[in-house]
Amino acid sequence: MTLPRTAADVLSEHVMFEVESIDRMYLNVYVPELQRVGQVVGFLTWHRGFEIASTALVAPMSKDFVEGISRYALAHEVPLIDFVKGQRKDDVMHEHLARFDQPEGVLFIGRAQEKARIFRTEKRRNPTTGATYPWIVPATAMVNHFYFYAVDDDFGPFFLKFCSYFPYTARLCINGNEYAKRQATKAGIDFTPLDNGFAAVSDVAGVQAICDGLTEPVIDALLRKALARLPHPYSPADRDAGYRYEVSVLQGRVLLDPDARQARLRADLLRTDDPGQPRHRPILIRSASSSTGKSAATPPGCSAPGSRLRRAKQARARWPTRRRSGR
Numbered sequence: 001m002t003l004p005r006t007a008a009d010v011l012s013e014h015v016m017f018e019v020e021s022i023d024r025m026y027l028n029v030y031v032p033e034l035q036r037v038g039q040v041v042g043f044l045t046w047h048r049g050f051e052i053a054s055t056a057l058v059a060p061m062s063k064d065f066v067e068g069i070s071r072y073a074l075a076h077e078v079p080l081i082d083f084v085k086g087q088r089k090d091d092v093m094h095e096h097l098a099r100f101d102q103p104e105g106v107l108f109i110g111r112a113q114e115k116a117r118i119f120r121t122e123k124r125r126n127p128t129t130g131a132t133y134p135w136i137v138p139a140t141a142m143v144n145h146f147y148f149y150a151v152d153d154d155f156g157p158f159f160l161k162f163c164s165y166f167p168y169t170a171r172l173c174i175n176g177n178e179y180a181k182r183q184a185t186k187a188g189i190d191f192t193p194l195d196n197g198f199a200a201v202s203d204v205a206g207v208q209a210i211c212d213g214l215t216e217p218v219i220d221a222l223l224r225k226a227l228a229r230l231p232h233p234y235s236p237a238d239r240d241a242g243y244r245y246e247v248s249v250l251q252g253r254v255l256l257d258p259d260a261r262q263a264r265l266r267a268d269l270l271r272t273d274d275p276g277q278p279r280h281r282p283i284l285i286r287s288a289s290s291s292t293g294k295s296a297a298t299p300p301g302c303s304a305p306g307s308r309l310r311r312a313k314q315a316r317a318r319w320p321t322r323r324r325s326g327r
Contacts, residue, residue: 017204021211022176023196028250029160029170029223031234031243037136040119040167047241054134055121058166061233066164068231069146073109083112083147093149093157103153106230110147115140116163141165148230152222155179160226168233172223172247176214183210223247 033039041053050057073080079096083089089110096107117140124135143165151157156178161171177196184191187210190202201207227245234243 017201019180019198019201019204019207019211021180021197022214024173024175025219026250027172027174027219027223028248029172029245030248031167031169032246033243034167037119037138040136043243047238047243052134053136055119055136055166056134062165065162065168065231065233066144066146069109072231076106078106079108081108081110083110089147089149093159096149097151097157100151102151104151107149107151107157110149112145112147113142114145116143116145116165116169118143118163118165119167148226150226152225154182154218155222156182158222160223160230162233166233170245171250172219172226174219174222176211179214180207180210183213220247 034043040055044050044053044057048057070080072078081092083092092110093107100107117138119136120139120141121134121136123132125132143163145161145163147159147161149157149159155174158172158174161173163169175196177198180198181191181193184201184207187206189206191207192199192201198207223245
């Protein structure tokens with residue numbers, strides 16, 4: 001009698017090597033001190049010195065940021081394009097990447113209207129005097145977002161997406177496999193690449209050490225490098241006052257790459273249009289260089305500061321085969 005065998009049983013007999021790495025990771029980039037209404041009021045009155053608190057007062061700030069993006073694109077000869085509905089952003093990226101011949105730089109800037117969590121001001125009336133006054137409330141709105149698709153010498157292709165409306169929350173998307181390939185090349189390790197992994201490597205331990213080296217400080221350093229080079233919505237005075245970006249893991253995947261055959265079978269399951277599927281428990285990455293000593297507000301969907309990136313690396317999840325179309 002022959003017992004039925006699973007695909008995992010069959011594949012386990014043909015494993016040549018095993019490497020665990022972060023696959024795609026989608027990170028939340030936010031200002032902890034601007035997550036609540038009271039903090040926004042403090043930014044406008046205490047820090048900026050306005051007598052009243054109204055989000056209309058940050059309109060010049062938003063205008064300067066958007067104009068700064070246009071100036072950057074013109075000065076660096078970077079294409080500024082508008083994404084159209086139904087267009088695959090990855091396809092546009094690969095078209096520009098195929099023509100890019102520099103070790104690092106911005107490929108193009110994409111603009112798209114997407115829903116964002118913002119703050120808006122509504123008019124309220126004093127029930128006693130009848131006088132009106134502005135009142136800031138959290139809300140959502142469809143606003144322009146700017147995608148900076150770029151190539152880094154250490155990470156390879158990545159993108160940083162900014163919301164054009166206060167408080168200018170951003171998203172950072174990286175690919176751990178591309179990072180591992182770049183670092184393996186620099187270390188002189190021979191390998192046969194797959195689209196999203198390795199088919200063969202000459203030094204398995206060396207590649208695993210590279211994957212293990214993709215830690216919180218390394219990811220944070222990429223963000224700081226990008227923020228230093230790209231248009232920034234907050235002035236140096238804002239940043240000196242503690243209004244600085246922090247980064248946390250919003251969504252991520254861990255890929256176990258046992259051998260060429262299994263990696264190819266997993267490719268269609270792991271590669272989706274949404275770099276954040278499936279969802280993991282978010283993990284906050286703390287930056288020692290940007291710590292203000294204040295009690296930082298954790299943004300919606302992100303975990304407390306005590307979490308660690310290694311939880312994602314140690315995850316052993318059974319990935320769903322269904323793809324989600326929403327972003």
